[in-house]
Amino acid sequence: MGKPKRKTAGAGALAALPLYVFALVFVLGPLIYMVALSFMTRAEAWGVVPEATLKNYADIFQPVYLETFWESIKLAVVSTLLVIAIGYPFGYFMAKLTAKWKKRTMLLLMIPFWTSSLIRLYGWIIIFRAGGVFDSCLMALHITEEPLKMLYTYPAVVVGMAYALAPFMIFAVYSSAEKLDFSLVEAARDLGATPWQAFRTVSFKLTLPGLLSGVVLTFVPSMGLFFIADILGGNKVVLVGNLIQEQLMKAHNWPFAAALSVALLALTTLILFLYRKLSGASDLEGLV
Amino acid sequence: MKNRTKLPNIYLGVILALMYVPILLVIVYSFNESKISSVWGGFSLKWYEELFRDKALFQALGNSVFLGLASAFNAGVIGTLGAYGMTKLHLRSKGLIEYISTLPIMIPEIILGMVFMAFFSLVGIPFGMGTLVLAHTAFCIPYVFMLVKARLVGMDPSLAEAALDLGASPRQVFCGITLPLVSPAIFSGMLLAFAMSIDDVIISVFVTGVNTSTLPVKIYTQLKTGVTPKVNALCTLLFLATLALCGLAAFLGRAPKPPGGKGRG
Numbered sequence: 244m245g246k247p248k249r250k251t252a253g254a255g256a257l258a259a260l261p262l263y264v265f266a267l268v269f270v271l272g273p274l275i276y277m278v279a280l281s282f283m284t285r286a287e288a289w290g291v292v293p294e295a296t297l298k299n300y301a302d303i304f305q306p307v308y309l310e311t312f313w314e315s316i317k318l319a320v321v322s323t324l325l326v327i328a329i330g331y332p333f334g335y336f337m338a339k340l341t342a343k344w345k346k347r348t349m350l351l352l353m354i355p356f357w358t359s360s361l362i363r364l365y366g367w368i369i370i371f372r373a374g375g376v377f378d379s380c381l382m383a384l385h386i387t388e389e390p391l392k393m394l395y396t397y398p399a400v401v402v403g404m405a406y407a408l409a410p411f412m413i414f415a416v417y418s419s420a421e422k423l424d425f426s427l428v429e430a431a432r433d434l435g436a437t438p439w440q441a442f443r444t445v446s447f448k449l450t451l452p453g454l455l456s457g458v459v460l461t462f463v464p465s466m467g468l469f470f471i472a473d474i475l476g477g478n479k480v481v482l483v484g485n486l487i488q489e490q491l492m493k494a495h496n497w498p499f500a501a502a503l504s505v506a507l508l509a510l511t512t513l514i515l516f517l518y519r520k521l522s523g524a525s526d527l528e529g530l531v
Numbered sequence: 532m533k534n535r536t537k538l539p540n541i542y543l544g545v546i547l548a549l550m551y552v553p554i555l556l557v558i559v560y561s562f563n564e565s566k567i568s569s570v571w572g573g574f575s576l577k578w579y580e581e582l583f584r585d586k587a588l589f590q591a592l593g594n595s596v597f598l599g600l601a602s603a604f605n606a607g608v609i610g611t612l613g614a615y616g617m618t619k620l621h622l623r624s625k626g627l628i629e630y631i632s633t634l635p636i637m638i639p640e641i642i643l644g645m646v647f648m649a650f651f652s653l654v655g656i657p658f659g660m661g662t663l664v665l666a667h668t669a670f671c672i673p674y675v676f677m678l679v680k681a682r683l684v685g686m687d688p689s690l691a692e693a694a695l696d697l698g699a700s701p702r703q704v705f706c707g708i709t710l711p712l713v714s715p716a717i718f719s720g721m722l723l724a725f726a727m728s729i730d731d732v733i734i735s736v737f738v739t740g741v742n743t744s745t746l747p748v749k750i751y752t753q754l755k756t757g758v759t760p761k762v763n764a765l766c767t768l769l770f771l772a773t774l775a776l777c778g779l780a781a782f783l784g785r786a787p788k789p790p791g792g793k794g795r796g
Contacts, residue, residue: 253701254702255615255616255617255619256619256620257616258612258705259613259616259617259620260616261608261609261612262609262610262613262617262632263613265609266628266632267631269668269669272650273646273647273650274634276646276650276653277645277650329546332539332542333543336542337543348543350781352547353777353780354774354777355551355554358554358769358770359729359766359773360732361747361751361754361766362553362766362769362770363554364754365553365750365762366553366555369557370552370553370556376556406550463639467733469733470732470733470751474751474754483641484639484733487641488736491645491737501645501649504642504645504646507642508639508642511639515637
C-alpha cells in the first residue's frame with residue numbers, strides 16, 4: 244500500500260506545482276509589494292522612492308479621507324440592508340418551491356445575473372435620467388409634478404448597488420434554506436407556535452449562516468464597486484474605491500493608493516473575521 | 532391555507548420581473564429612431580447599422596472573447612491540477628497556498644486591480660493582453676479550484692485505489708478515472724470563470740494597455756462620457772449571447788451526471 248501512495252504524492256506535487264507558483268508569484272507577490280509600496284515615499288514627478296515613511300497612513304486620517312471611508316461604510320450598510328430586504332425573502336420562498344419551479348426560478352435568476360453588469364447599469368441610467376422612465380411614471384401617476392432627476396443622486400447609487408448585489412444574497416440564503424427541513428417548522432406550528440414564532444426560532448436560526456454569508460458577499464464588494472458610484476452618482480458619491488482609482492490614475496500617488504488599499508483590506512479582513520466568529524464556518528455559503 | 536401559499540409566489544414573480552426591467556429598457560431603446568433616449572422617435576434599425584460599422588467596438592469584443600477564453604483555459608488547467616494535487620499532498624503549506632489562491636475572489640476587486648497595476652509596472656511587464664490574461668487568470672482560478680475541490684472531496688477514493696492496485700500509473704488514474712468524474716465541475720468552473728472575465732470592468736481598467744481595450748472598459752468609458760443608442764444595440768446583442776449561453780448551460784445541466792460526485796456545481 245505504501246508504494247502507490249508515495250507515487251501519487253509525487254504526482255500530486257507535480258500537479259499542484261503550477262498553482263503553488265501562480266499563487267506565490269502572482270497573488271502573494273503583488274500583495275506584498277502593495278504593503279511595501281504603502282510605506283514608500285512618492286517621487287517628485289513620477290513613481291516612487293524607496294524611502295520608508297508612515298506619511299501615507301497618516302494621510303488617511305485627514306478628515307476628508309476619513310469621511311470617504313465613513314461614507315463608504317454607510318453606503319455599504321444601507322445597500323446591504325436593502326439587499327437583505329429583497330434577497331432574504333426571495334431566497335427563503337424560493338426554497339419552498341417544487342423542484343420544477345426551483346429550476347425555472349434559478350434559470351430566470353441566472354439570466355440577469357450573467358448579463359453584463361454594464362448593460363444593467365445602463366438600464367438604470369435610462370430609468371433615472373431626468374425626464375426618463377422613472378420620472379414619467381411618477382408624473383403619470385400624479386405622485387410628483389416635477390421630474391425628480393434621480394440620476395447622480397445617492398438613492399440612485401444605493402439602488403444600483405442593491406440591484407448588482409442582490410443575486411449573491413439570494414443564492415446564499417437559498418442554498419441555506421434549501422437544506423432546511425420544513426417539517427421542523429410544521430412541528431413548531433403543531434406544538435402551538437405562531438407563524439412568526441416558528442419562523443424566528445426555527446427557520447431564521449437555520450438560515451442564519453446563509454444570511455450572514457450573503458451579508459459578507461454584499462458588504463465587501465459594495466465598498467469597491469467604484470464604477471457604479473461613478474456612473475449613477477456622478478461625482479457626488481465618492482467611495483473608497485473611487486478614491487483609490489483617482490489616486491492611481493489621476494493623482495499618480497501610488498503609495499497613498501496602496502495605503503488606502505491596505506486600510507480597505509484590513510477592513511475587509513475584519514468583516515470576514517467577524518463572519519467566522521459569528522457563524523463558525525470557514526467557507527462562505529453559496530459562494531460558487 | 533391556499534391564500535397563504537400564493538403570496539410568496541407573487542413576491543418571487545414581482546422581484547424577478549423587476550430584475551428584467553432595466554435590461555428590457557436597454558433593448559427597447561436600441562430600436563429608437565431618436566438619439567435622445569428619453570424621447571421615443573419611432574422604430575428603427577439604424578443603430579444596428581452604425582454598430583456594425585464601428586470597427587473599434589468589434590475589436591474590443593474580440594479582445595474580450597479572447598481574454599475570457601484564455602483566462603478560463605488557464606484557470607481550468609491550473610485550478611484542476613491544483614485541486615487534484617492538493618488532495619494528494621500532505622504539506623504544511625497546503626492550507627496556506629489554498630488560502631492565497633482563493634484570495635482574489637475574497638478581496639475587493641479594486642484592491643486586486645491596484646495591486647496588479649503596481650506589480651506589473653514594478654516587474655516591467657508591458658501593459659496589454661499579457662497583463663490582462665495574467666490578472667484575469669488570477670481571479671478565475673478560485674472558481675475552478677473550489678468547484679473541482681468540492682467534487683474531489685465527495686468522490687469515492689476506493690475507485691482510484693482500485694485502479695492503482697490493479698497496476699495503473701498515477702497518470703492513468705488521473706486521466707482515466709479522476710478527470711472524467713470531475714469534468715462537470717471543471718466545466719462549470721470554467722464557464723463561471725469565462726463569465727466573470729468577460730464582464731470584468733474594475734481589474735481590466737487598471738491593467739489594460741492602449742490598444743487592448745476590452746468591451747466592458749469601452750462601454751464604461753462611453754457610459755461616463757455620453758452614450759449613443761449604438762451601445763444599446765451592442766448591449767442587446769450581448770444579452771442575446773448571454774441568453775444562448777444560459778440556455779446551453781441549462782441544457783448541459785440536464786445531462787445525466789456521472790456517479791460518485793456530490794459537487795454543488
